[in-house]
Amino acid sequence: MGELKRIIYNCHQATFLIxxxxxxxxxxxxxIELRIHLIQCxxxxxxxxxxxxxxxxxxxxxxxxxxxEIRLDDTFKDELQVKIDTQLxxx
Amino acid sequence: xxxxxxxxxxDPKNWVKAYADYLYMYAITRINDEEQAQDLVQETFLAGLxxxxxxxxxxxxxxxxxxxxxxxxxxxxxxxSSGLKTQELTNxxxxxxxxxxxxxxxxxKQDAPQHFGLDDYDPLQGKEFNxxxxxxxxxxxxxxxxxxxxxxxxxxxxxTVCADLKISASNYWVIIHRAKLNLRAxxxxxxx
Numbered sequence: 001m002g003e004l005k006r007i008i009y010n011c012h013q014a015t016f017l018i019x020x021x022x023x024x025x026x027x028x029x030x031x032i033e034l035r036i037h038l039i040q041c042x043x044x045x046x047x048x049x050x051x052x053x054x055x056x057x058x059x060x061x062x063x064x065x066x067x068x069e070i071r072l073d074d075t076f077k078d079e080l081q082v083k084i085d086t087q088l089x090x091x
Numbered sequence: 092x093x094x095x096x097x098x099x100x101x102d103p104k105n106w107v108k109a110y111a112d113y114l115y116m117y118a119i120t121r122i123n124d125e126e127q128a129q130d131l132v133q134e135t136f137l138a139g140l141x142x143x144x145x146x147x148x149x150x151x152x153x154x155x156x157x158x159x160x161x162x163x164x165x166x167x168x169x170x171x172s173s174g175l176k177t178q179e180l181t182n183x184x185x186x187x188x189x190x191x192x193x194x195x196x197x198x199x200k201q202d203a204p205q206h207f208g209l210d211d212y213d214p215l216q217g218k219e220f221n222x223x224x225x226x227x228x229x230x231x232x233x234x235x236x237x238x239x240x241x242x243x244x245x246x247x248x249x250x251t252v253c254a255d256l257k258i259s260a261s262n263y264w265v266i267i268h269r270a271k272l273n274l275r276a277x278x279x280x281x282x283x
Contacts, residue, residue, distance in 0.1 A: 010196030019268045057214040062244040072115040
């Protein structure tokens, strides 16, 4: 009971479980405890929404290249080609 | 079902022309450093040349070269976060503890989530807040950023992230949580 009481009033632990749950990895007991916490905690309910939103934003930021096409410098490519050719001729 | 045997060939003379841009792009989105990304592309090709005899023809050239590059990127992640691991976590501990009351774990009043632009923002529609997010992400320790990149860009399962970055599962969850708390706070503070 002591432990249960702790999570019921503990936003630190609750937000930890919220982030863990987003990948579906919390135990049944943790799930129940979190649910009880959320019944009376609107701030953590808001945290869930914002945390999910942040995941979406990160995904879209990382997966969208910076607008312009990123290409490797041509001089660097030429030099690289020379290095590869040299290496190939050695063998 | 029988999968027909494939016999892919290597053609290193054409690697630069065919894959240099692709591999560079792959590297830069994951390590965010132009010079280092260039170096990795070069190292990948040279490592590829040395490993040609071990190419089994089961994957195509691009996949094979990308796998070599991926390992090199993970090395960069490890190097960036090595030695700092404990230090960073301790630093962050300080920051995270600030979000909550140490005694009862309640949100500190000034750190508690509030409604702001994020709540009705559609990340797939508008991109205008990406620069704030980017700035906020740059403040995170290298190891945390590596975890996020592997998780969100490559959709790697937790086990893989932990094994590659040499962190324990419990450490992984702590990092995810702390990174989230810091990012959320940073967004709330800077979002107009």
